[in-house]
Amino acid sequence: MENRLNLLNGPETSEFRQKFKIVFALLLIIFSVLLIRLWYLQVIKGGELKQRSEINSVRFRKITPLRGLIMDRKGNLLVDNLPSFDVVYMPGKVKDYEQLIEKLKILYKRKSLQFAFDQHFPKIVKPYLPIKLEKNVGMEKVAVVETNSVDLPGVYIDVSPVRLYLNGEMMAPIIGYTGEISKEELEEGDEKFTYGDVLGKHGMEKALDSYIRGRNGAELVEVNVYDKEMKNLGRIEPVPGYNAVLTIDAGLQKAAWQELKGKAGAAVALDPRDGSVLAMVSSPSFDPHLFNSGISYDQWDKLQNSPLAPMSNRAISGQYPPGSTYKLIVAAAALEEGIITPNTKFFCNGSFKMGNKTFHCWHKNGHGSISLHRAIVESCDVYFYNVGKLLGADKIAKYAKLFGLGDASGIDLPNEKNGIVPTEQWKLARMKEPWQPGETISIAIGQGYDLVTPLQLVNAYSALANGGTVWRPRLIKRIESIDGKTYKEFAPVKNGTLTLSKNTFDILSQALWGVVNEQGGTGGAARILNADVCGKTGTAQVISLPENEKGRRQRKMGVLLKDHALFVGYAPLKNPEIAVAVIVENAGHGGSVAAPIARKILEAYFEEKAKQPQVMAQNLTTNKVNP
Amino acid sequence: MIFLKFDRRIFQNFDWMLLMLVLSICAIGILNIYSAGYAISERQFPFYLKQIQWIALGLIIMMVIFFIDYRLIIKGAYVIYGIFIALLALVYIYGYTMHGSQRWLAFGGFVFQPSELMKLTIIIVLARYFDDHKSNEPYKLKELFVPFLIVIGPFLLILKQPDLGTALIIMIIFASIIFFVGVNWKSFVIALAGGLILIPIGWLFLKDYQKERLITFFNPENDPLGAGYHIIQSMIAVGSGGFFGKGFLNGSQTQLKFLPEQQTDFVFSVFAEEWGFIGGMVLIIMFISLILWGLKIALHARDLLGTIIAFGITALISWEVIINIGMVLGILPVVGIPLPFLSYGGSAMVSLMTAMGLLMNINVRKFILQR
Structure with a gap:
């Protein structure tokens, strides 16, 4: 037994010393790599990246997928998708959104339009998360926002699909409806949900949600201070949801x-x-x-x-x-x-x-x-x-x-x-x-x-x-x-x-x-x-x-x-x-x-x-x- | 009884160097978290104040650990291990979920993350095991089966949460300690092959969305919403700091909150933006000093037990520093691993301070334990 325990001589045996040398060499190499990388980013690329940070920045734009259609047993369409024009605000560098909304109201007034902001402004404002100011607006408002984009930095029109229920209230108790993800759903749900996602909230829209929801796409773009797109850095296509056939006639x-x-x-x-x-x-x-x-x-x-x-x-x-x-x-x-x-x-x-x-x-x-x-x-x-x-x-x-x-x-x-x-x-x-x-x-x-x-x-x-x-x-x-x-x-x-x-x-x-x-x-x-x-x-x-x-x-x-x-x-x-x-x-x-x-x-x-x-x-x- | 014998030498040989290093890094951490949270005014109780509380609690625990002879602590290694396995099981059943991951236990307004302390527990248990089974020869595969069983349980429980970063760290710690105690070459190859086979089995444990997330981890371009965005913003922040930095509270990337997770996994980019290459280098040198000090303690410990524990703790800190900074600098994939002493987080701070207590403990007792 005694001769198996080299360690009774203390850990400072040659074998251990050898290992410490290996560890030391490894650390030296790895930390050198880190420091060289830091030097490369901060000193060699520093000027370029500093410029980029000034005009920053990179945003991602979520691309909402088309939600699956719902049909009756004979293939008659019950639920379809329609394009909806939303007025969206990207917080970015403009922090005072209230002033922005005032400006928007004035612009609307000239065309005798009403501002219909009844959403609660979210508590956590992240510069890369767009906020919907108005949903499903008419073409008049789209025109106002598009023609005044210089006065409305960070505000733009986003086109996203909304549901068209072909049979309205006749089917509503079965089909249910969709809505924007709630805070609770966002916290409890999978990580793949993001703020502003649309989910089935009731009826078949809810029961079928995992099939018909589809998957978000994304676009990574570099924008200037007015949130105008400067450079498209990549795009991932959204995946449309599956269609559902009901037993209903x-x-x-x-x-x-x-x-x-x-x-x-x-x-x-x-x-x-x-x-x-x-x-x-x-x-x-x-x-x-x-x-x-x-x-x-x-x-x-x-x-x-x-x-x-x-x-x-x-x-x-x-x-x-x-x-x-x-x-x-x-x-x-x-x-x-x-x-x-x-x-x-x-x-x-x-x-x-x-x-x-x-x-x-x-x-x-x-x-x-x-x-x-x-x-x-x-x-x-x-x-x-x-x-x-x-x-x-x-x-x-x-x-x-x-x-x-x-x-x-x-x-x-x-x-x-x-x-x-x-x-x-x-x-x-x-x-x-x-x-x-x-x-x-x-x-x-x-x-x-x-x-x-x-x-x-x-x-x-x-x-x-x-x-x-x-x-x-x-x-x-x-x-x-x-x-x-x-x-x-x-x-x-x-x-x-x-x-x-x-x-x-x-x-x-x-x-x-x-x-x-x-x-x-x-x-x-x-x-x-x-x-x-x-x-x-x-x-x-x-x-x-x-x-x-x-x-x-x-x-x-x-x-x-x-x-x-x-x-x-x-x-x-x-x-x-x-x-x-x-x-x-x-x-x-x-x-x-x-x-x-x-x-x-x-x-x-x-x-x-x-x-x-x-x-x-x-x-x-x-x-x-x-x- | 060595336990609690208030030997004068404990004070004479107190490890001031280690304490000063840790306190300096913590101080940098507090300033940095203060800056990261500077523009967020809504919070009633800012992160940096909370972090100070955690550091204070950690220091108390560190002192307690320091005074109890580590050999006595190690006697309870398996009990401690059992407790943390039970806590991880509790997390699995009752755990508190944030951002789709079930990692926390909530009690009385506090949330606590047992997996953070599991990292340290693994080191202690493995040290105890290899101390009980000393060998002159490199270990063979058969002899490594029990250590493997010890590690695989917590590994799977943590992977299931899912917390890929922590699970990964546990495997890396295991591999580091195995390398250190010495392993037969053939066994190493077989173990590696076994590990590779285990990956698809672990895969079966995961749900679809977890798989999706893992794919994204290894292929960030797949996910410009998450990881890809993080990396680009992080690199812009670090790079724009330049040689001298933009100055404290002046990091535009940080203050405009382009950086995600800037209190936790991406703290280093906040620091590098505001303090530049100079600051980043100083911080890295401080970490290197800490690591070398830890290795010195391991080398000079009075027994194998102390050597393995000190080595394990040093390995833990080294790997976390390397992986975290590598990730922030865009040369390693984004996995959720915090930067020791700088990232915000109570469980991690307590775990690290406990580890520092153990290091001091081992360091000071090389003068006391007579064989």
């Missing part, structure tokens, strides 16, 4: 929007075969172009605080009592649990007693002795009060969950709500109160704590229509490169399986067909010529009042307390291709208000299909999925 979307425009409500159409969203409208809506030139605080405030909430997408964020459309779920639960058979009859005399409480049927005189099929067709409440009582809230909840209710569907849009599927435990946790038997009775007709979004509702019916697959509704079909080649295909995703017996599927779909097509059915207004429509109406009470008082009070009440009208259904009966849900807020009965809107949407779909048989056939083959 613009024609169908238009049909739905025509019907809902001016009302408050939502409509969603899905393809039950793969969960593609064919149409999704929410009314009232907003103009997405407001965000292009930087929305003012007042406009934003107005949009945010309007009682009609135009910024919220009711199809996914609106939570409504499902009303009678919930009876489908209760019926499925009762059949599967063996509580009833198709032949089980209950007697409806117009009301139902539970303890000391009386629950009414919508049909005051009662439906008489009634079995499941007719109870769904005529939407008999008393029948379902009886079934609900036998089932209990937790059994109903179990099946509601199977239908995909109570959880956000996972669509690629922000602010999707979960809805509520109440159970006894849920109430105890939420309200700290035990479950009341009467509450089960309300739930049986979709009138208690239960809440659904229109999207959840149509997705649940779509699962019944396609024989048991609960799809994750999807809006993005594929991403394409600018030459139209597929870059990424989005396959349908299964959220779950609705495990019901074949018999139950048949009984329920026959009943839903009856609602629309049989004598006395509540959904007759949704009937169309080209296809067998199946569906269910619903009328959701906004506030429940004792029945006898209700009629009298309702007349006194404002519109806001009127019932919500619902219709949800699908067509055709055999091999369904489209499922649709319509909700109109405070509008009255589902059968008379929502069903006719659903009819228009279904008509539009089947008329279009009849017109273009080849195209539809093609779509069929590409959409087919083996679950």
Whole structure:
């Protein structure tokens, strides 16, 4: 051991001395190089670089890439780009920007133009970061700035693309909008973001952002004191973003929007075969172009605080009592649990007693002795009060969950709500109160704590229509490169399986067909010529009042307390291709208000299909999925 | 017990030379940061005042480290290493993100960068390891496996943040110490090959944008927005200083803030613009003196442990000075490595002062430790 330790003689052995010599030599060489380089830069090139520093300087100009286009499933353009002329100020050597703005105002005034600077001047002013003074200005202002450039050092016109939303508010809840990167996004995001970048802020613009954003280009230029370009030192071309193809059918979307425009409500159409969203409208809506030139605080405030909430997408964020459309779920639960058979009859005399409480049927005189099929067709409440009582809230909840209710569907849009599927435990946790038997009775007709979004509702019916697959509704079909080649295909995703017996599927779909097509059915207004429509109406009470008082009070009440009208259904009966849900807020009965809107949407779909048989056939083959 | 035995000789042989060198460089640093931040009036608490606080804290830590025998400190090397690995892991999970890089731990209004102290920790742990495994022969590859494991963990954690500069420094320190303790030629070649294989594996760890950034590091022309711009502005600043400089607070590049990161990675260009070739040369000579002094301490240390630690610390400072100044002068690619004692930054200052405490510690105990 002893002889291995040369270091017991101390580190100053010859071997170490040798190494120190090497280190010393290396240091000598490297530091000589550094000093020679310093001499070269400061003494040999010093004069030249000093001159350059005086006329400095080099700036980079960011070149904004073209954002990807957004198209509908048939290739119709939904979002395009337009050139926007911005008045930009490069801080550089002119520090007093306020004086500059005063000068600009005077120049504008001569041409009777208004200065519209409502941006906050950024806190950190860097001489190489341009600041946008005005966005999206007209040609008159462009002329003023261009002709007075000597008086406005550092100010120039920059051309950058802005979004053109071809369908405006019809598509706004889905497409969303873009905006300049916020301070938070700049700090949290990747380093590749820079001040002034435009990002998707909402809807598809946000969900697709990483695909359609593209990559900034840059130009390195040397400028004089007036910020005039002297020398171009290099340019990197921007990379345009990918284009996106949505599952939306613009024609169908238009049909739905025509019907809902001016009302408050939502409509969603899905393809039950793969969960593609064919149409999704929410009314009232907003103009997405407001965000292009930087929305003012007042406009934003107005949009945010309007009682009609135009910024919220009711199809996914609106939570409504499902009303009678919930009876489908209760019926499925009762059949599967063996509580009833198709032949089980209950007697409806117009009301139902539970303890000391009386629950009414919508049909005051009662439906008489009634079995499941007719109870769904005529939407008999008393029948379902009886079934609900036998089932209990937790059994109903179990099946509601199977239908995909109570959880956000996972669509690629922000602010999707979960809805509520109440159970006894849920109430105890939420309200700290035990479950009341009467509450089960309300739930049986979709009138208690239960809440659904229109999207959840149509997705649940779509699962019944396609024989048991609960799809994750999807809006993005594929991403394409600018030459139209597929870059990424989005396959349908299964959220779950609705495990019901074949018999139950048949009984329920026959009943839903009856609602629309049989004598006395509540959904007759949704009937169309080209296809067998199946569906269910619903009328959701906004506030429940004792029945006898209700009629009298309702007349006194404002519109806001009127019932919500619902219709949800699908067509055709055999091999369904489209499922649709319509909700109109405070509008009255589902059968008379929502069903006719659903009819228009279904008509539009089947008329279009009849017109273009080849195209539809093609779509069929590409959409087919083996679950 | 040698520990805390207040030997008269500790004071008699106090390393005034090292202290004076460090204080002079720090003083230049404060003036320089003051100038760099001169035109920025918005800040309530300017960088130079903060830097003074960090230097003061660093000096206190330096004195504490100085009095505790380094051999005692080294006994806890693996524990210290464990603590900093844990802190790096914490950074990975809870770290505070600035400019897209997750490097900091935030507590009570302070942000702290464990990777800065990891540089010093690596030196201590490797010194301890090679002291425990002394050998007359050059080390073979097999014997270097454990040191490699010690280094690769922090390396990957820091690379993942991502902080290429610090990760690079850790590998360079490793290589320097390996060279110093002596390695079998064959092993060196194999290790080099292994390192090259490791690069694509490390590559897999990175996200797309991090890869993009790394590509830019090695090819600044790729990115005129970032690195390319920095280099051009930095070279104009340095060059325009000329032989005598533009004078304190008179650097136009600096005062007009054409220089990016002028308090941190590009401080040397601020200094060179205002103080010219004369100033730059004086500063470089001061650094050379510090480095030579460190090498002298390494050479004359009383045991291998002290030699390796002193050598490691000197290597750390040398490489940081060389890479940083090389980058500012446009002969090395832009990687985020600070200039010791001049760049603004609390964690780096504390780490450097601790290292200086260790150097003094080793220097003074060559007179005390009797074998």
